Each structure stands twice: as C-alpha cells, then as structure tokens.
Amino acid sequence: MAGIHFTEGAEKYLADLLSKQDSTGIGIRVFITQPGTPYAETCIAYCKPGEEKPEDRLMPLDSFNVWIDAVSEPFLEDALVDYATDRMGGQLTIKAPNAKVPMVNDDSPLNERINYLLQTEINPGLASHGGEVKLVDVVEGGVAILQFGGGCQGCGMVDVTLKEGIEKTLVARIPELTAVRDVTDHTVKENAYY
Structure with a gap:
C-alpha cells in the first residue's frame, strides 16, 4: 500500500x-x-x-x-x-514531501481552483485582521460570489479589499473568471429579497 x-x-x-x-x-x-x-x-x-x-x-x-x-x-x-x-x-x-503540494491543477473544477487560492493566498492575509472569505457560487458570466466573515464583515474597507486585492488575484490566476462580488453586494439583483 x-x-x-x-x-x-x-x-x-x-x-x-x-x-x-x-x-x-x-x-x-x-x-x-x-x-x-x-x-x-x-x-x-x-x-x-x-x-x-x-x-x-x-x-x-x-x-x-x-x-x-x-x-x-x-x-x-x-x-x-x-x-x-x-x-x-x-x-x-x-x-511528507507532498504535504504542501496543491491537489488542484488547471483541469480541476473551477470552484476547487477558486477555493484553493482563497485558502492559500487570500485568507492568510485576511486572518491578520481576524477575517476570512469563502466562495458561495460562480454565476453566469464568470462572476465569483464571495462571502466575507469574521473581522471583514461590516468593515468599511471590504470593497477595496475585494476589488484591489481579491478580484485582481483571482481574475489574473483563473482565466474563466471575469469579476468578483460580495454576497451582500446590492447591485446583484437576481437573489435580492423583495
């Protein structure tokens, strides 16, 4: 074995x-x-x-x-x-030579590749502020819907972090993505509660 x-x-x-x-x-x-x-x-x-x-x-x-x-x-x-x-x-x-090796590659499902980048590159940076972000869904047009938690929730800098940090990183690394939105982004109307 x-x-x-x-x-x-x-x-x-x-x-x-x-x-x-x-x-x-x-x-x-x-x-x-x-x-x-x-x-x-x-x-x-x-x-x-x-x-x-x-x-x-x-x-x-x-x-x-x-x-x-x-x-x-x-x-x-x-x-x-x-x-x-x-x-x-x-x-x-x-x-354990493979402990740090990602189990994702270019053929892995889109959500796995996004989650991997969030866990390895994005969240360690947010953790210093007690925050984290997780993937909720990928919607039509290659838009990743993310949910902020911990210290990020309600933080006035979330928009800047989202656009300048997370979106730039994810869109640059994952060609299928075009944009990133916060789950509480009120410009996204499809799921809005009326």
Whole structure:
C-alpha cells in the first residue's frame, strides 16, 4: 500500500511511548493541518479507542494501530516517519514531501481552483485582521460570489479589499473568471429579497 511509511525505528519508538500511556488499545492518528498549502504541518497525535473519526483509514502496524485522516491522506503519499538517534538521544521525524503540494491543477473544477487560492493566498492575509472569505457560487458570466466573515464583515474597507486585492488575484490566476462580488453586494439583483 502506498502512502505513509513507518521505519522499524519509528514503530519501535512509538510503540514504547504508547506502552507508557494508561489506555489499552491506544494508537496514533496522523493528519495534516492546512494540507496542500505553504502552511501545511504534518502531525501525529495519540488516538485512544473511539477518538478516531469515522472516515479515518485504519493502517494496522505490528504493535499498534495508525489512523489516517481522510482529508490528509492524498497529501501523505510518500511520507516517511523515522526515528533518528543522535547525541541527545533521538527524535521522531516526519517527511511528507507532498504535504504542501496543491491537489488542484488547471483541469480541476473551477470552484476547487477558486477555493484553493482563497485558502492559500487570500485568507492568510485576511486572518491578520481576524477575517476570512469563502466562495458561495460562480454565476453566469464568470462572476465569483464571495462571502466575507469574521473581522471583514461590516468593515468599511471590504470593497477595496475585494476589488484591489481579491478580484485582481483571482481574475489574473483563473482565466474563466471575469469579476468578483460580495454576497451582500446590492447591485446583484437576481437573489435580492423583495
């Protein structure tokens, strides 16, 4: 099975750590935070029986179970968990060469490509103001309808951010798009409530 590989040393080290926990049947869970983005971090956590998620995939090792997070799994392709000894004792290392690789390309559906750019390039910038933006829909004429949340909602600078920042980035990177609108843009009348 492709995917994540544990070296013998890593398995032995983790088995030893798990044996010191006061829970029978404890395993580990592997997941990536912000997979497919420059901020991806590969994480290993203790996983007591019942703590795994229903969509996790079980990967049984000789001495314990590994639960692989379903969303992270494609990004864990060719990942290696190793235990390297050094003068100070040793440390567990995780190399996941595909953790930061986007799972989108020019053939991916339009909404996936838009969401990817929002998550990797737009939202990290808005996060410093406690804000975020998400895609609601793409309507006729290649117009992306976005919804602002958090610190952006009700901010007087939303229009500037939308036109100068987000629209320029998205339209430049995604040829099918012609414009970007805020979901609360009152010039868009199709969905207006009367």
